Amino acid sequence: MSQQGQDDRLFTTAVQRNREPILKVLEQVLPAAGTVLEIASGTGEHGAYFAPRFSNLTWQPSDANTDMHKSILAWAKTEAPLMKPPLALDAAADTWPIEQAAAIVCINMIHISPWRSCLGLMAGAGRILEAGGILYLYGPYKINGEHYAESNAAFDQSLRSRDPEWGVRNLDDVIEVAQKEGLQFQQYIEMPANNLSVIFAKAN
Numbered sequence: 736m737s738q739q740g741q742d743d744r745l746f747t748t749a750v751q752r753n754r755e756p757i758l759k760v761l762e763q764v765l766p767a768a769g770t771v772l773e774i775a776s777g778t779g780e781h782g783a784y785f786a787p788r789f790s791n792l793t794w795q796p797s798d799a800n801t802d803m804h805k806s807i808l809a810w811a812k813t814e815a816p817l818m819k820p821p822l823a824l825d826a827a828a829d830t831w832p833i834e835q836a837a838a839i840v841c842i843n844m845i846h847i848s849p850w851r852s853c854l855g856l857m858a859g860a861g862r863i864l865e866a867g868g869i870l871y872l873y874g875p876y877k878i879n880g881e882h883y884a885e886s887n888a889a890f891d892q893s894l895r896s897r898d899p900e901w902g903v904r905n906l907d908d909v910i911e912v913a914q915k916e917g918l919q920f921q922q923y924i925e926m927p928a929n930n931l932s933v934i935f936a937k938a939n
């Protein structure tokens with residue numbers, strides 16, 4: 736992560752690479768209207784890129800780490816004036832500071848956080864998503880318990896050495912937790928750099 740220029744905006748090269756492929760999927764799956772809650776917004780670059788491209792939707796960024804909020808606000812100021820100010824939202828918490836959303840977007844979080852964050856994400860999505868609402872996840876996964884790329888196996892190792900509670904998740908485990916919370920698995924889409932877009936919908 737690096738900082739450029741005179742303001743508080745933080746930049747990551749990963750976002751520069753993945754935002755356009757993610758946008759193409761979001762264009763297919765996001766609803767026509769309502770609030771999109773972005774969980775683990777990080778620097779805020781994704782929200783600032785997506786929010787102006789979905790002018791019919793209200794983009795609500797958030798991150799558990801409030802140190803990131805300055806960057807999110809700076810991105811909003813320069814690129815996305817209609818994006819909401821960030822919420823302090825810990826996916827693992829029992830209550831969230833928002834009661835309803837038409838969609839939830841969570842990019843590169845569940846492997847860089849303890850498993851309880853995935854459990855909390857699914858419980859929270861089950862609580863606040865409107866009927867038919869979409870949960871969109873992006874990141875690397877194991878399929879049938881196996882890495883499908885060498886680079887993902889190496890990434891998994893490096894994550895676990897940084898924190899034993901982190902790690903690339905098995906897609907079937909994520910789907911099982913989602914189903915328990917009333918979220919139906921819709922599909923996964925292969926993305927660049929061995930990542931997946933994974934889409935769930937709240938049961939009607």
Ligand SMILES: C[S@@+](CC[C@H](N)C(=O)[O-])C[C@H]1O[C@@H](n2cnc3c(N)ncnc32)[C@H](O)[C@@H]1O
Nearest residue numbers: 775776777799800825826827842843844848852
């Ligand atoms: C690798 S960054 C990804 C940020 C951004 N989505 C992106 O793709 O650039 C992971 C982010 O997840 C956030 N995070 C980790 N655990 C979380 C949790 N339980 N609830 C909310 N945010 C969390 C961190 O603060 C960090 O900003």
